[in-house]
Amino acid sequence: MPRTTTLECPGCPPLRALTFDSLGLIKVIESRGERGTPQVVERWGDPVSSKCVLAASFDDRKKDPLLAVARKNREVEVVNPLNGEIHVVFSNVGEDGVQPEDDAISGLHLFRRERSSGSCTLLTCTSKGNASMRSIGVDKSTADSASISVTKTWKVCGSGNVLCSKVDGSENYAVFGGKGVEVNLWDIENSTKIWTAKPPPKNSLGIFTPSWFTCTTFLSNDDHRKFVAGTNSHQVHMYDISAQRRPVLSFDFRETAIKAITEDQDGHTIYTGNGSGDLASFDMRTGKLLGCFIGKCSGSIRSIARHPELPVIASCGLDSYLRLWDIKTRQLLSAMKVETPMYAEMMLWGIWFKSQSCQCKIACGAVISFDVWVMEVFLKQHLTNVVFDSNFVDKEVAATAQNANEIQTTEVQTEDEMRTLPVKRKKASKEQREKKKKSEESKETIVLKSKKKSRKHKREICDDS
Known part of the structure; x- marks a missing residue:
């Protein structure tokens, strides 16, 4: 044996x-x-x-x-x-x-x-x-x-x-x-x-x-x-x-x-x-x-x-x-775990299994589950x-x-595409928007004042003439 x-x-x-x-x-x-x-x-x-x-x-x-x-x-x-x-x-x-x-x-x-x-x-x-x-x-x-x-x-x-x-x-x-x-x-x-x-x-x-x-x-x-x-x-x-x-x-x-x-x-x-x-x-x-x-x-x-x-x-x-x-x-x-094997199938492939304590063949029709410590091709x-x-x-x-x-290649291509995409601008905060609005309003006020002064000056010149 x-x-x-x-x-x-x-x-x-x-x-x-x-x-x-x-x-x-x-x-x-x-x-x-x-x-x-x-x-x-x-x-x-x-x-x-x-x-x-x-x-x-x-x-x-x-x-x-x-x-x-x-x-x-x-x-x-x-x-x-x-x-x-x-x-x-x-x-x-x-x-x-x-x-x-x-x-x-x-x-x-x-x-x-x-x-x-x-x-x-x-x-x-x-x-x-x-x-x-x-x-x-x-x-x-x-x-x-x-x-x-x-x-x-x-x-x-x-x-x-x-x-x-x-x-x-x-x-x-x-x-x-x-x-x-x-x-x-x-x-x-x-x-x-x-x-x-x-x-x-x-x-x-x-x-x-x-x-x-x-x-x-x-x-x-x-x-x-x-x-x-x-x-x-x-x-x-x-x-x-x-x-x-x-x-x-x-x-x-x-x-x-x-x-x-x-x-x-x-x-x-x-x-x-x-x-x-x-x-x-x-x-x-x-x-x-x-x-x-x-x-x-x-x-x-x-x-x-x-x-x-x-x-x-x-x-x-x-x-x-x-x-x-x-x-x-x-x-x-080689080592494996065998569950519910059949004798006919094992003899077809020509494989014997040896457990830790003894060598055994699996009886026909029996449902057996055990750990195989060494598996060799018989x-x-x-x-x-x-x-x-x-x-x-x-x-x-x-x-x-x-x-x-292929998966690794796809991931690399995806990373490259992400790098080439345009970066979205971050939304300005509320304070920044208010400061921008005030600056625009101040600019418009200065322009209006300059226009009024120029019209007033033209009128004075006409009266003198």
Whole structure:
């Protein structure tokens, strides 16, 4: 039973995420409003265990976005992430006739640079180390009529199993690693290996432990020389190919294997998840633990995604929960109060609610009201990957912001109009009116007197004459 937490959380900002599970389903989770509740809004595909999603790569550009998905049966799909429409489907089975379960796809990357609207380039790598580049035309309406051409192939390793791979931000270099495979860096354009890590030394008893890398990521999008790798022996290694072949920094994290790792945008912080559900952040400049995320996960963490704009990370794994975290406070983001819910509606959206004391499902037809301390999206299947759609825009929030801007603009215009209006003269007081009246009367009296004097003077002159 998943563990519960009693921390109250402020809610989730507007975002859109896509999850992939062990039955091959793709589910779209959206959170709307300034502090909304994430919900499953769409589900693509049919539940088939042979179509388990092993890897996913997302090009979330504003115009013509694409999503690439690698499945357990070695099929690769190129999907429209807006509506789930499949553009291209092809099989990655080689000419040697190896069965899919013996050589599954362990790495997938959809190239973003110089991608036209009618084509894309894919890099795939299998567990046996068979890497290939394909140019795919996706301008056709049906998947059967798409054009697929293999541009180059090469062998990543001679023995062992490749379990992880990562392409850097410039998409010129790729790092591979696995069980019995030391992490090695390749130049993708020339298909040449440019660096290989040195095997670890023997321990104090003279026992050699072969390498077992489970996940890897580049520390920064601008520098391909520094990358981080997690191991099955609960260790995190940082390599700098310009310094040495062994790790420049290494530390342990708890007591279970490192299963997922991702980098932050600042270029020195990483987020690490292990097989026992522990999630933490580290500063790779010093190897210092910045803090563990509050709220214990009950299953192995298999994927961590950092939102490119919001201070949010998502984690998912074998406990079938998608959790959204605030990277500043390291707390869960969703909390809500449920009143009079119905079981059918809750199962339709795939959401379970956990109270402070226990986890419970709501019986059909029952009218129940209780406070939910932590709300997590329960997706029923074991989750393998999660990605964010950075170009998602909540129309309600955008409309509210636009209305607020219009109101503010109207208020400013009104103030400007009020400033330009003529100012009304104040009415004179009674005393001022009386003084004005007396002054006018005195002026009229003086004028009359002057006129009388002038007439009198004229008469005197006439009499004298």
